[in-house]
Amino acid sequence: MAAREIDPRAPEPPYRQIAADLIAEIERGELPPRSPLPSEKELTERYGVARNTARSALAVLRERGLIYTVPGRGSYVVEPTNEDD
Amino acid sequence: MAAREIDPRAPEPPYRQIAADLIAEIERGELPPRSPLPSEKELTERYGVARNTARSALAVLRERGLIYTVPGRGSYVVEPTNEDD
DNA sequence: CTGCATTTGTGCGTATGTATG
DNA sequence: ACATACATACGCACAAATGCA
Numbered sequence: 001m002a003a004r005e006i007d008p009r010a011p012e013p014p015y016r017q018i019a020a021d022l023i024a025e026i027e028r029g030e031l032p033p034r035s036p037l038p039s040e041k042e043l044t045e046r047y048g049v050a051r052n053t054a055r056s057a058l059a060v061l062r063e064r065g066l067i068y069t070v071p072g073r074g075s076y077v078v079e080p081t082n083e084d085d
Numbered sequence: 086m087a088a089r090e091i092d093p094r095a096p097e098p099p100y101r102q103i104a105a106d107l108i109a110e111i112e113r114g115e116l117p118p119r120s121p122l123p124s125e126k127e128l129t130e131r132y133g134v135a136r137n138t139a140r141s142a143l144a145v146l147r148e149r150g151l152i153y154t155v156p157g158r159g160s161y162v163v164e165p166t167n168e169d170d
Numbered sequence: 171c172t173g174c175a176t177t178t179g180t181g182c183g184t185a186t187g188t189a190t191g
Numbered sequence: 192a193c194a195t196a197c198a199t200a201c202g203c204a205c206a207a208a209t210g211c212a
Contacts, residue, residue, distance in 0.1 A: 013180060014181080015180075040196070050183070069198095070196090070197080071197045093200085124176080135202065136201090136203095141200090157178060157209035160178090175211090176208100180204100180206075181206100187197105188198070
């Protein structure tokens with residue numbers, strides 16, 4: 001298997017497609033708060049991209065404050081901050 | 086010339102040293118608002134680093150809201166927003 | 171409009187360092 | 192010491208945007 005719906009020729013670059021995919025997973029609750037995201041290595045295998053591309057996708061989520069990264073451990077979904085109730 | 090004071094073995098990684106250097110230039114007024122920063126290529130030559138490293142340095146400034154980047158053109162110092170008077 | 175140079179955007183591969191367990 | 196994972200860095204390639212002749 002591997003390689004989820006990533007199209008290298010789409011106007012949206014792969015790293016953004018992957019970021020959108022991960023964000024969708026979080027919003028669907030498939031990746032609940034504090035749960036670990038796939039490692040960079042797993043993302044490379046799952047989406048069929050290079051490590052830098054996987055890292056770029058994670059960087060998007062990090063900049064949006066959706067995840068945080070711990071060196072040597074991995075990336076995790078942030079705790080919700082109750083700003084939507 | 087080339088290669089300004091960048092030490093690859095310092096605890097501060099090169100891209101942060103370069104970012105700090107550029108920030109200092111902005112704060113000294115050597116790079117006034119709307120002035121163009123050196124291109125990525127120029128930064129690689131000036132500091133003796135790879136383009137990715139130069140890009141990482143610019144990304145730091147961009148995230149801090151100190152510069153903005155126009156594809157195909159370059160990066161520029163932002164306009165001050167008068168919040169310090 | 172066409173072509174060209176310049177510059178940034180994206181991507182791949184690889185290597186080394188640091189943090190964690 | 193070791194495995195895993197992220198951080199940083201190098202080199203390279205091609206695409207896309209811009210500006211100009």
